[in-house]
Amino acid sequence: MKIGLVGEGAIGRFVAEKLGAAGYGPHVVLVRPARLDGPNGTRVRRVGSVADLPSDLDLMVDCAGHAALIEHGAAILGRGIDLITVSLGALADPDLERSLTDAARSGSAQLHLASGAIGAxxxxxxxxxxxxxxxxxxxxxxxxxxxxxxxxxxxxxxxxxxxxxxxxxxxxxxxxxxxxxxxxxxxxxxxxxxxxxxxxxxxxxxxxxxxxxxxxxxxxxxxxxxxxxxxALPDNPRSSALAAMSVIAAIERRRAPVTT
The missing domain is CATH 3.30.360.10 (Dihydrodipicolinate Reductase; domain 2)
Structure with a gap:
C-alpha cells in the first residue's frame, strides 16, 4: 500500500514518524505551494497540488485541518484515491459533505472518518x-x-x-x-x-x-x-495525541487481513 499525507503539522509529523518506523512510507506529502522549498526533515517528496500526486497512490491521509479537506478532499477522491481524515467538523457544512460524497462516488473511492480524540x-x-x-x-x-x-x-x-x-x-x-x-x-x-x-x-x-x-x-x-x-501531542498542545493515534489505527485496519 502506497500512502501519502496532507500536511506537515503536529499530527502529520506523528503519522509520518509511525509510518516510517513501520516501513509504510509516507511516499508523498501534499503541502501548500509556498512550503515546497522549505525544510524537509524526512526528505519525503513534496507536491503542491492534487494533480501532482503519483498515480499509484492507494491512500491519502488528511492531517491538515478543515481548510485542507475543503481544498483538496474532493479532488483526491475524484482521482480514485481513498482518503482518511480527522477533520470531521468540516462535514457540518452540508455542501462540503455533498461534494465529498459525489467525488467519492465518481472516483470509486472512500472517505474514511478517523475516530479522533474520542472512543465508543x-x-x-x-x-x-x-x-x-x-x-x-x-x-x-x-x-x-x-x-x-x-x-x-x-x-x-x-x-x-x-x-x-x-x-x-x-x-x-x-x-x-x-x-x-x-x-x-x-x-x-x-x-x-x-x-x-x-x-x-x-x-x-x-x-x-x-x-x-x-x-x-x-x-x-x-x-x-x-x-x-x-x-496533547508533546510538540503542540492544541493537537490531541489520541487523534493522531486514531489515524494510525485507521491505516492499520485498512492493511489488516482481519479487522474490527
Whole structure:
C-alpha cells in the first residue's frame, strides 16, 4: 500500500514518524505551494497540488485541518484515491459533505472518518441501528485550551474560578462556530443521530488539566456514558495525541487481513 499525507503539522509529523518506523512510507506529502522549498526533515517528496500526486497512490491521509479537506478532499477522491481524515467538523457544512460524497462516488473511492480524540463510536453506531433517543457530547478543557475560539468573547478565560459553559447547542452549531475545537462533537454526531439532533456542550474548567470528552446516549438498546481524558501531542498542545493515534489505527485496519 502506497500512502501519502496532507500536511506537515503536529499530527502529520506523528503519522509520518509511525509510518516510517513501520516501513509504510509516507511516499508523498501534499503541502501548500509556498512550503515546497522549505525544510524537509524526512526528505519525503513534496507536491503542491492534487494533480501532482503519483498515480499509484492507494491512500491519502488528511492531517491538515478543515481548510485542507475543503481544498483538496474532493479532488483526491475524484482521482480514485481513498482518503482518511480527522477533520470531521468540516462535514457540518452540508455542501462540503455533498461534494465529498459525489467525488467519492465518481472516483470509486472512500472517505474514511478517523475516530479522533474520542472512543465508543462503535457502540454508538451499533445503538443507532436499533434507534437512538438522545446523544449528548460534553467537551471540557482548561481555560487555556479555548483560546482562539468564541469562548474568549463569551466568558473571561483569565478569571475563571469555576467551570463555565460557553456553548450549548447542536453539534452542527458547535462544529461551525468552533472549527478548531469541535471535531469530536462532529465525530459523535456522524456516528449517532446526526449534526442537528446531537446536543453539544462546551465547558471551560480551571480545575482540570486535560481535555475531557464525554458521551451520553440512550435509546432502545438502553443507555451508556463514556468519558476520556486526553493528552496533547508533546510538540503542540492544541493537537490531541489520541487523534493522531486514531489515524494510525485507521491505516492499520485498512492493511489488516482481519479487522474490527
Amino acid at each position: 463510536l462503535d457502540c454508538l453506531q451499533a445503538a443507532r441501528v436499533g434507534g437512538l433517543a438522545e446523544v449528548t457530547y460534553t467537551g471540557r478543557k482548561p481555560p487555556a485550551g479555548w483560546r482562539g475560539s468564541p469562548a474568549e468573547d463569551r466568558i473571561d478565560l483569565d478569571r475563571l474560578t469555576a467551570a463555565a459553559t460557553h456553548f450549548d447547542g447542536t453539534a452542527r452549531q458547535a462544529a461551525t462556530e468552533y472549527p478548531k475545537n469541535a471535531n469530536v462533537a462532529a465525530a459523535v454526531a456522524l456516528a449517532g443521530m446526526g449534526f442537528d439532533k446531537t446536543r453539544a456542550r462546551l465547558i471551560a474548567d480551571p480545575d482540570v488539566t486535560a481535555n475531557i470528552h464525554e458521551i451520553h446516549a440512550s435509546g432502545t438498546f438502553g443507555s451508556f456514558s463514556f468519558r476520556i481524558e486526553g493528552k
